[in-house]
Amino acid sequence: MGDLKELAREAVHTRTITTTTYSVDEDHVLLEGTLRDNRLKEACGLTSGERRKPGIVHDLTIRLLLNGRDLSIEDVEVRLDHVPHEDCRQTQESLRPLVGRKVEPGFSMWVRNTFGGPKGCAHLNALLLAMASAAVQGLWTHWASRPDPSQRARDLAAESRYLIDTCWPWRKDGPRAKKLLEEAAKKA
Numbered sequence: 480m481g482d483l484k485e486l487a488r489e490a491v492h493t494r495t496i497t498t499t500t501y502s503v504d505e506d507h508v509l510l511e512g513t514l515r516d517n518r519l520k521e522a523c524g525l526t527s528g529e530r531r532k533p534g535i536v537h538d539l540t541i542r543l544l545l546n547g548r549d550l551s552i553e554d555v556e557v558r559l560d561h562v563p564h565e566d567c568r569q570t571q572e573s574l575r576p577l578v579g580r581k582v583e584p585g586f587s588m589w590v591r592n593t594f595g596g597p598k599g600c601a602h603l604n605a606l607l608l609a610m611a612s613a614a615v616q617g618l619w620t621h622w623a624s625r626p627d628p629s630q631r632a633r634d635l636a637a638e639s640r641y642l643i644d645t646c647w648p649w650r651k652d653g654p655r656a657k658k659l660l661e662e663a664a665k666k667a
Contacts, residue, residue, distance in 0.1 A: 514602055
């Protein structure tokens, strides 16, 4: 098959999801995610038929205060700076049930079951799911920046929980996973 990019003519829409992890203190990080949809062409509204100019359709932000010891969510904040419909704003507090939850295996399914469909906002859910894997990456960077080598033992054990069987290179019977588990066992 050829280069599919050659088929592209005119861009009509962009979606940008950005996540940033901030150190808060020794045991906490703040994860901030933004989702921006930008309509690049004039288009008709689906139900109204009115012409809508190019511009931002969604500009959403989620902030999660994460406990680095177990990736539990201690607080959540949602900003809906730009939404296409005023009643979208009714979902601003919809993510409150995240408080007390842990970002761990099964989290994505729980998010879809709890906030999916008419129970929430599809765009907040898309952002939240992208943030989940970014939470682990950000926390690893937070951990890796610690000068105390004794902390690494705890970190290795925690890392294995979030890595094993998440993708091909980290399959349980693969060399990477085996090495990580051996290192964690030595330092435990």
